[in-house]
Amino acid sequence: MSTRTAxxxxxxxxxxxxxFAAGGAPVLDDVTLTIGSGEFVCLLGASGCGKSTLxxxxxxxxxxxxxxxxxxxxxxxxxxxxxxLLPWLTARRNVELALELRGVRRDRRxxxxxxxxxxxxxxxxxxxxxxxxxxxxxxxxxxARALAQDRQVLLMDEPFAALDAITRDLLHEQLELVWRQTxxxxxxxxxxxxxxxxxxxxxxxxxxxxxxxxxxxRIDDTGPRRIESPEVATLAIEITDQLRKELRRNAA
Amino acid sequence: MPPEVIAQRDPELDAxxxxxxxxxxxxxxxxxxxxxxxxxGVRRILGGVVPPVxxxxxxxxxxxxxxxxxxPRPDLAPGPLDVLGSFGSAWTSGRLPVxxxxxxxxxxxxxxxxxxxxxxxxxxxxxxxxxxxxxxxLISGLQVLPSVAWVPAAILWFGLTDATVYFVVLMxxxxxxxxxxxxxxxxxxxxxxRVGTVLGASRLQLATRVILPAALPGYLAxxxxxxxxxxxxxxxxxxxxVGGTIGFGLGSMxxxxxxxxxxxxxxxxIITILAIGxxxxxxxxxxxxxxxxxxxxxxxxxxxGR
Numbered sequence: 001m002s003t004r005t006a007x008x009x010x011x012x013x014x015x016x017x018x019x020f021a022a023g024g025a026p027v028l029d030d031v032t033l034t035i036g037s038g039e040f041v042c043l044l045g046a047s048g049c050g051k052s053t054l055x056x057x058x059x060x061x062x063x064x065x066x067x068x069x070x071x072x073x074x075x076x077x078x079x080x081x082x083x084x085l086l087p088w089l090t091a092r093r094n095v096e097l098a099l100e101l102r103g104v105r106r107d108r109r110x111x112x113x114x115x116x117x118x119x120x121x122x123x124x125x126x127x128x129x130x131x132x133x134x135x136x137x138x139x140x141x142x143x144a145r146a147l148a149q150d151r152q153v154l155l156m157d158e159p160f161a162a163l164d165a166i167t168r169d170l171l172h173e174q175l176e177l178v179w180r181q182t183x184x185x186x187x188x189x190x191x192x193x194x195x196x197x198x199x200x201x202x203x204x205x206x207x208x209x210x211x212x213x214x215x216x217x218r219i220d221d222t223g224p225r226r227i228e229s230p231e232v233a234t235l236a237i238e239i240t241d242q243l244r245k246e247l248r249r250n251a252a
Numbered sequence: 253m254p255p256e257v258i259a260q261r262d263p264e265l266d267a268x269x270x271x272x273x274x275x276x277x278x279x280x281x282x283x284x285x286x287x288x289x290x291x292x293g294v295r296r297i298l299g300g301v302v303p304p305v306x307x308x309x310x311x312x313x314x315x316x317x318x319x320x321x322x323x324p325r326p327d328l329a330p331g332p333l334d335v336l337g338s339f340g341s342a343w344t345s346g347r348l349p350v351x352x353x354x355x356x357x358x359x360x361x362x363x364x365x366x367x368x369x370x371x372x373x374x375x376x377x378x379x380x381x382x383x384x385x386x387x388x389x390l391i392s393g394l395q396v397l398p399s400v401a402w403v404p405a406a407i408l409w410f411g412l413t414d415a416t417v418y419f420v421v422l423m424x425x426x427x428x429x430x431x432x433x434x435x436x437x438x439x440x441x442x443x444x445x446r447v448g449t450v451l452g453a454s455r456l457q458l459a460t461r462v463i464l465p466a467a468l469p470g471y472l473a474x475x476x477x478x479x480x481x482x483x484x485x486x487x488x489x490x491x492x493x494v495g496g497t498i499g500f501g502l503g504s505m506x507x508x509x510x511x512x513x514x515x516x517x518x519x520x521x522i523i524t525i526l527a528i529g530x531x532x533x534x535x536x537x538x539x540x541x542x543x544x545x546x547x548x549x550x551x552x553x554x555x556x557g558r
Contacts, residue, residue, distance in 0.1 A: 084447040087548040101451045131549020134284035
């Protein structure tokens with residue numbers, strides 16, 4: 001733990017529980033956590049541990065069975081594993097739609113959308129439709145669209161899981177740059193230990209059935225890391241050991 | 253991250269990292285998005301037109317050969333030239349143009365009325381779940397019922413008037429259009445709805461900006477089927493209901509030719525009915541559908557297959 005003063009809370013989750021069927025097994029059980037403003041938090045766990053459910057509840061897409069969630073800035077932007085771009089709109093118009101639904105005036109949307117596409121280095125592809133873009137480019141358009149929502153909190157649900165390793169590596173760098181430039185609070189759900197160790201300032205490990213946060217690592221931010229670096233590898237080994245311990249506990 | 257920490261960072265280093273990433277991403281993008289060279293429009297149209305035209309010519313030649321070689325009774329098996337002659341005389345006498353115009357006018361008007369009824373009905377069913385549960389099976393059932401079955405009832409209700417014809421056309425076309433729209437809305441990927449919600453769309457915005465555009469291909473398929481059912485129902489209605497204030501359509505002409513035992517005229521009428529169906533499909537629906545699907549990248553597979 002570092003000694004610096006904690007930033008103001010961006011997301012406060014208290015005593016959160018979720019069951020999909022009344023009387024069924026809880027998917028989430030008594031999850032309590034506070035995420036500071038501007039933090040980059042990775043939520044890590046095996047598939048089925050409820051991490052996406054937790055993210056959806058924070059996003060307001062699902063309702064908790066018990067407990068409370070508070071997002072200080074009111075709302076959150078969300079990015080999914082599929083880019084979920086509207087296939088009949090060009091990249092620019094997809095971003096413009098987010099601006100429009102946010103209430104940006106018509107005459108300013110075009111330039112703002114182009115500027116956001118430039119942030120993800122896609123200004124040249126602005127007039128292309130999603131099917132003409134590669135998977136990585138689509139996720140970058142989705143990132144630009146999420147930025148267009150102009151919300152302090154950005155929730156990401158395994159956004160790079162379907163991409164190849166080379167593309168993913170560049171997108172890690174892209175996301176880190178965006179985070180440093182915009183000071184967004186990012187909650188990043190993943191099942192990839194190395195990805196979590198590469199990106200997060202804080203890594204939260206979730207257990208399965210019921211989903212709980214069982215461990216936490218804080219990583220001092222000493223500037224950009226690389227996924228191949230020994231520090232990331234050391235941390236990944238430590239986290240993986242813990243993760244396996246949780247899996248063994250599930251088998252028992 | 254608090255703003256003051258950003259300020260501490262070396263801006264020059266950040267800028268260099270940014271330019272480097274830009275170059276890397278540009279390189280990868282160029283690799284992953286090869287130019288999809290589409291074939292020229294002329295070649296594509298030729299590729300779509302030439303095979304069916306050749307088939308028609310071959311069929312006509314075989315037919316002519318049969319009449320020349322086998323000498324069948326001309327009143328039972330007229331040759332293509334007899335049909336062509338019959339077509340020419342029906343056209344110049346003005347009977348055929350009148351019939352085509354009457355039927356086409358009715359078909360188009362009936363179809364437009366069916367769209368005006370079927371579309372709001374489909375929206376209502378797509379939006380209100382209990383209504384869909386209640387009415388959905390009935391509408392699917394109506395699609396199975398041949399609309400010609402309504403002709404006797406319609407004659408009893410409306411007499412030998414245009415209302416009878418339109419009623420039968422509507423019973424044929426409305427269920428298809430409604431069903432097309434409902435299934436189009438049902439097939440909208442759930443993640444598009446979720447993204448609309450996340451982007452802060454109101455219920456109305458979600459419907460007009462996300463769900464309806466996403467449902468367009470299904471709706472168009474329903475419209476296509478609706479037109480086919482309109483045209484078929486119209487012909488059935490015109491064949492059965494002759495006289496009264498009902499004008500002279502292609503169906504009436506078909507029925508009249510049968511009464512005169514003029515097989516060449518019967519075949520002329522059948523071919524005209526078929527040709528109009530094909531022309532409307534090619535001129536009205538095919539271009540819209542191709543454009544719609546190409547924009548969404550749904551046409552690539554079929555284009556390669558051709």
